[in-house]
Every structure is written in structure tokens, then in C-alpha cells.
Amino acid sequence: MDKVYDSATEALDGLLHDGMLIAAGGFGLCGIPELLIDAIVESGVKDLTVASNNCGVDGFGLGKLLDTRQIKKMLSSYVGENAEFMRQYLSGELELEFNPQGTLAERMRAAGCGIPGFYTRTGVGTVVAEGKEHKDFNGETYILEEGIFADISIVKAWKADPTGNLIFRKTARNFNPPAAMCGKVCIVEVEEIVPTGSLDPDNIHLPGIFVHRLIQGEHEKRIEQRTTRKKEDA
Template structure:
């Protein structure tokens, strides 16, 4: 099975549709699949429910999809520094499901592990628990959270071999492994592609069995750095 695609647009061809549940890796601007998000924007798909820790910033990352009104609902742990995210939510233009950060990570991990639901103490007695099943264990109350299994997952890694075995770089790993594992179809953007056999098995952070499509996007962090410098000097 060939997993390498010549462009982000080609990697998304035939798998993205209106109204899908999508998960996107990254934390802030760290480890976001920049090229895949841009290709998703250019595809014109709409009414998406997007699961991600946050929605980038205005005009960058998932912030681009908010500006084009392609996202109907966000499932995330915080609004972050995205003013358009805040504006749409307060104006009732964007549905938002706030989820505690650790719970969000576990919902994705559970989805990838085939676990349909789990119980957690986080959120008990708050708005987070409203409408959800609760159960007592050892004298303490827990709330049940359902796993997340996205139709499509978009993520970022540092290196991949031709079979999709992945290596992440430092904090850019963040939500990406869980996002990849959870997706019915997972597309991964990488900075370097190497031949099979390059990695020692102990070096592999996530095996290629979870990865369906890989696209090469070298050195995206340089563009992020330039953008940040421009903002600081503006």
C-alpha cells in the first residue's frame, strides 16, 4: 500500500466531505499540520466539526477555517489567542464543546484503542458533566466520557519512512499521536521522508499501521517564525 502523496491536496483527495468529524493535531502553533490545513481550506468543504486542543490564531492554522466559515463546531480545551474564535462563539455563530485538556487527550486515545467510553473525576459537579452519565466508584463520583473516533485526522510529525512509521520532535509531539491513532483515516504531514529501515525500531514513536497517507512539507517552522517576527515588529 503506497502511503506517500505528492501534495497536501492530493493527500486529501477523495476523503474529505462536508459535515465530517475531523481531528487536527497541534498545540497552539506547535506541531500543527500547516500544509494540510491550508489544503482543507482550499477544498471548500464546510459544516465541519473539528476536534483540536485550540483553533490556532487569527489567519493561521485552524484560524483560516474559522475565517472562511468552514467550521460549524469546535471541540477544544480553550479558545486561546484567536479573536475570531471568540467573536463567533459569543455571537452564536460557532458551536463550542469545551472539554478539559486531559479529558480531550484521553477521548482521542480511547478512540484509537477501541475503548468506547471511560470514567473520570474531571468535571464532576460542573457544566462539563451536564447530561452525562455519572457513577460512584469507591465512594467517589465519576463522569462518563465517550471516546472520539474522527472520520479524518490531520497531524504533523518530524520524520516518516515510506511505510508511515513516525518520529516526532520534542514538544511538537503533543496531541499528534493520539489524533493519528483515533482517525478512521489519518493523514500526516512530515518534514522529512526516509527509506524503510532507516529507523531503529526503538526510535519509532508511532508505527505506520495507524497512518494511511503521508505528505512532505519541509521546514514549516521557518514560516511560523517569520510570521511571529512580523507580528512583533508591526
């Protein structure tokens, strides 16, 4: 199977439709599939549900899909750094399902392993537990969380070979592996595609069995929050 496509638009061809569920990797602006996001913006697809730790920042990453009102609902654990996200949520324009970070990651990973649900203590006694099944194990209360089975996954990796074996760079790994696992179709953008067999098997973070389509592209290196100290007097 030839997994390598020439562009993000070609890699998404035939996959997008209104009302779909998309799992997106990344954390803030670290390891986000920005080329695929841009292609989704250009497609005009709407009423999207997006499962991602957060929603980028104003005007960049998933924030672009908020600006164009293409997202109907977010499954997230953090809404900071994006004023438009907060504005749409507080005004009732955007649905939001809050998830503790670990729970969100495990919901993606579980689905990728074919597990429809799991019990966790995280969220017990809070609004997170409302409407969910409760069960006691060894005297402790747990709540049932369901796996996230996405229509597609969009993720960003550092290196790949043509079969889709992936290596992520440092903290850019973040939510990308579990997001990649839970999509019926996984599309990955990378900085470099290397020949098959050139990656050390012990260094592969996600095997190509999870990856269906692959593109290589140039990426913008943004800094989410630049912090500097005042210049000291001589």
C-alpha cells in the same frame, strides 16, 4: 500499500465531505498540520466539526478555517490567542464543546484503541458534567466521556519512513499521536521522509499501522508569542 503522496491536496482526495468530523493534532502553532489545513481551506468543504486542543491563531493554522466559516463546531480545551474564535463563539456563530485537556487527549486515544467510552473524575461538579452519566467507584463520583471517532485525522510529524512510522520533535508531539489514532483515515505531513529501516524502532513514537497517507513538505516556523527583554544600558 504506497502511503506517500505528492501533495496535501492529493492526500485528501476522496476523503472530504460536508459535515465531517476532523481530529487535528498540534498545540497552538506547535506541530500543526498547516499544509493539510491549507488544502482543506482550498477544498471549500463546510459545516466541519473539528476536534483539536485549540483553533490556531488569527489567520494561521485552523484559524484559516474559521476565517472562511468552514467550521461549524469545535471540540476544544482552549480558545485563547484567537480573537476570531472567541468572537464567533460569543456571537453564537460557532458551537463549542469544552473539554479538559487531558479528557480531550484521552477521548482521542481511547477511540484509537477501540474504547467507546471511559469514566473520569475530571469535570465532576462542573458544567462539563452536565448531561453525562455519573457513576460511583470506591466512594468517588465519575462521569462517562465518549471516545472521539473522527472521519479523518490530520497530524504533523518530524520524520517518517514510507510505511508511516513516525517520530515527533520534542513538544511538537503534543496532541498529534492521539489525534492520529482516532481517525478512520490518518493523513500525516512531515518534514522528512527517510528510507524504510533507517529509524531506530525504539525511537518511533507512533507505528505506521495508524498512518494511511503521508506527504513531505516545507513548513513555516512561526512564533506564537515573541517575548523580549528591554536592552540594558551600557
